[in-house]
Amino acid sequence: MFKTGIFSKMSGLSADTLHHYEKMRILIPEYVDGDTGYRYYSAAQLLTINKIIALKDAGFSLREIASILNNENDSSSLTALLEEKALNLEKTLEQETERLKRLYTNIFLIKNGGVPLMNEITVKKTEAVLAASLRRSFHKDFFDEELDKMWASVNDSIEKHKIKRSVPCLMIYHRGWWDFADDEKEESKFLDVETAEPVLKVFDSDDDVQVYRLPAEEKMACVIHQGSFETIGGTFEAFFKWIRENNYTVNGPLREIYHKGDWATDNPEEYITELQVPVK
Numbered sequence: 165m166f167k168t169g170i171f172s173k174m175s176g177l178s179a180d181t182l183h184h185y186e187k188m189r190i191l192i193p194e195y196v197d198g199d200t201g202y203r204y205y206s207a208a209q210l211l212t213i214n215k216i217i218a219l220k221d222a223g224f225s226l227r228e229i230a231s232i233l234n235n236e237n238d239s240s241s242l243t244a245l246l247e248e249k250a251l252n253l254e255k256t257l258e259q260e261t262e263r264l265k266r267l268y269t270n271i272f273l274i275k276n277g278g279v280p281l282m283n284e285i286t287v288k289k290t291e292a293v294l295a296a297s298l299r300r301s302f303h304k305d306f307f308d309e310e311l312d313k314m315w316a317s318v319n320d321s322i323e324k325h326k327i328k329r330s331v332p333c334l335m336i337y338h339r340g341w342w343d344f345a346d347d348e349k350e351e352s353k354f355l356d357v358e359t360a361e362p363v364l365k366v367f368d369s370d371d372d373v374q375v376y377r378l379p380a381e382e383k384m385a386c387v388i389h390q391g392s393f394e395t396i397g398g399t400f401e402a403f404f405k406w407i408r409e410n411n412y413t414v415n416g417p418l419r420e421i422y423h424k425g426d427w428a429t430d431n432p433e434e435y436i437t438e439l440q441v442p443v444k
Contacts, residue, residue: 392432416442
């Protein structure tokens with residue numbers, strides 16, 4: 165048996181907390197000396213302390229804990245209660261995580277000036293977006309291979325610095341598929357592109373990965389392509405034809421924003437990709 169002071173040190177709870185738990189009938193001393201009023205606790209009551217801590221961490225109030233402990237028949241009933249609470253918390257966490265993702269998406273969409281209507285080409289204003297980016301130039305024959313390495317480098321850097329991503333990710337074409345003047349010229353087959361992940365805070369750059377703000381644009385021509393990337397060429401062609409016919413001039417690199425891709429659906433026909441290019 166241990167006096168309050170010693171048991172307080174053993175349990176990690178203050179004497180005031182032990183007295184409060186006694187009043188709440190959560191943890192009653194094993195023995196109270198009638199002459200001195202000294203309270204004594206047993207080593208077995210350390211298990212009760214563990215139960216109290218587990219129940220508090222699970223979100224139960226002290227009144228609820230008192231009721232649970234006083235009506236507990238065996239340890240299995242308590243663990244079943246905690247397991248049920250854990251499952252509920254896990255479900256809540258999943259729901260809140262999805263809610264957070266939607267919030268990040270909506271923040272991006274506001275900065276992005278919204279999403280154009282399907283198959284409608286519009287001109288809108290966009291805000292600056294903080295992004296972790298990797299830019300490289302390579303021959304288009306190695307497109308998939310190079311992009312896999314670039315995305316991996318950007319994501320590894322973000323993970324290393326424990327930075328929260330915003331969404332969606334995007335690519336930036338400084339020289340790309342849409343501006344090939346002559347496919348017979350070898351130099352025209354080289355791409356100059358960035359893979360970019362919007363992030364929530366600045367962090368130190370790693371190797372080729374840079375963190376900077378994609379510039380705001382007063383006039384950003386944009387169009388939505390729904391479907392696989394195999395058919396996106398037709399959207400590119402119609403997009404730049406519209407720009408020329410409406411007397412606009414391309415005034416910066418093209419952005420390819422992935423609103424919905426293979427992480428969200430197994431059907432490539434459900435992919436949603438936004439093409440953007442600054443114009444004047």
